Amino acid sequence: MSGLRITVWNEGVHEAEQDPPVMAEIYPDGIHGALAEGIRHGLPEASVRTALLADPEHGLPEEVLADTDVLLWWGHRAHGQVDEAVVDRVQRHVLGGMGLLVLHSGHFSKIFQRLLGTTCSLGWRDAAEQELVWTVAPHHPITEGVPNPLVIPEQETYSEFFDIPAPDELIFISSFDGGEVFRSGVTFFRGHGRIFYFSPGDQRYPVYHQPEIRRVLANGIRWAAQPDRPRTAPDVAKLDRHWR
Template sequence: MTTSEQNTTEPIRVVVWGENRHEQVNPVVRGIYPDGMHSTIAEGITRLLGAAAVVTTRVLDDSEHGMTEQTLANTDVLLWWGHTAHEEVADEVVERIHRHVLQGMGIIVLHSGHHSKIFRRLMGTTCSLRWRNDADSELVWTVAPRHPISDGVPQPIVIPGQEMYGEFFDIPEPDELVFISSFSGGEVFRSGVTYRRGYGKVFYFSPGDEIFPVYHHPDVQRVIANGVQWAKPERARESYLVTPMYLSGEFDRPVLTSPAGLVDYYTRELVEPRELHE
């Protein structure tokens, strides 16, 4: 099934990753998210997608941050929320996640995850922005009304209390700009953007500061659930890092070298034994 489309009847395998540090030390955050922000995000996806998604959670303090090779190999869409402990995420784990995104895993980066190692790795920029945490109101304006991520989303989403994120946001030019936010202080921000990286899809969505109940907001939950459906792989996972070769006259059949000879890129079946090339 390497080159065929995924069975659309199978549930989307979703993992919500949370730093889970604010919830342990800040009583305000713990009061809003007693089971952690990651649990609230996961519950919103489950409520909206039902049997179409199987949702689990992982946190920073899990072994290997919960991002083992086996977990990632069995994840269709990963959601990432981090803030104060970005540098505690091991570089080898970041590289592992990056590899799986290139191979086709979708990733949704939320709020302060803009400064996470994995988002900066995917963007290749600082991902810095302006901010102010003074209980601003935020209006999230849809600028791509026919995009799947904005399906069923009101115009605008009204968030009464939220941290302000403002331009300039140091990211590459988005493949698609889905949402722009405006704030009570007059600032604007590209709050919903998408990218393709390798075979994987990337969605960044900014609303979600920990001291406000943003992830309980039904419209925010709708955007995230839509994002999961959009970011799911369209094909089975396959290698992105190996550059295949092509035999003369066979321009649609990639092959790889092996000790036995040339093998089909997808099936690994022998195409030509080694002695033919010696």
Template sequence: MSDPLRVTVWNEFRHERERDDVKAVYPDGIHAELARGLAAPDLTIRTATLDEPEHGLTEDVLESTDVLTWWGHMAHGEVSDAIVSRVQNRVLAGMGLVVLHSGHEAKIFQRLMGTTCSLLWREAGEREILWNLAPHHPVTAGIGDCIELPEAEMYGERFDIPEPETLLFVSNFQGGNVFRSGAIWTRGNGRIVYFRPGHETYPMYRNAQILRVVGNAVRWTAPRAPLSLPASKNDNPRIAIPGYEQPEEYRTEA
């Protein structure tokens, strides 16, 4: 029997403390709700929040994390660049990253995507249908044709992201907008999933289908081998090729 996956659920935990309407939906914080909703024998789950020392993402925490989920909204700019680099290196080494809802503006997501990750939005409590475009993918397992949400914040195109390796979901909203609501990328040895649902005043993380997708994403992004950084160009052995002189910037010390 394999060891449980080590999951760290990260959340700003600001809205829930500062706004009564959010506290009414998530009194213990979005991170706590997610941790409860994802609880399973094959997962060991802990939480971390923005205002903890090092945002709760110390080197020891990240070194013992197989998959990190990320929810942020109002304080993206307060996340330390040094911590972003620490998380980025861990993803490149093979740690999974599951970015939720407004985490599209998180520094770590923007850095890994290399784009602004901007989008259109409208907070109007619209009906949303997320259509399952990849029914045989492990992240969408058990979902069926679609997920219907009676009230959701509208996210709309154009979503400034690089072309996904797999597009999992596309949403259509009552107001007519469409949005790529689930997508996958690989960076280095790490897998990344973006999944749109999760607004702070709608109880998305009590929805069984939403939690099913997040749980599937956690399991799918888990490292497939011991975590290790991809070799840099200077770590590669020198190869002698007749008639070829290696460029100076690729040479290593003798």
């Protein structure tokens, strides 16, 4: 899939507030910058743009979404500041076939909660512990070339219960030093759209610089992208005959 059109969305609040201070060293171009760099490396033929909460229409006007095959969403502190009109717009495009990758604390985003219909709450603590990301769907294209386990030296701990519907596909399960486990990589199909949630990637740790993580995201983009599908959501159709 060459020539994919990718949009990376980041609320940009941690960057604007320089919180935590170490983030400026880990992600000098912001989380969105690191994600975009990784995508350009893994998918060199793709065109990549970034968008922020502070941009007009949060950087996601109709013309941007119409020109996006896959949208990546990273949020943490400002979920409530996302305008409902933008959520409506993103939802419409996902149902029509745009891919959506929801990352880390994006599980609490309005768009993820709306598409899944649950609170998407989970257990968490932050102790800079090692995370092991275990592949449980070895033949799925998202796992191609990904080591099993994928080792993240330091990461925020997420744990069950994760209040999501039963995933359409369970791709990764993570374990942590404290004994917690978490469904860290799951997919959903909504309308014509494909959704991949992947939890590793906190603002305190350089996770998005890891080649293995970048490989997962590139694989996820390829899987979610449907560039040749007309962007039309499923609708009621009148049958032209009676079936018995």
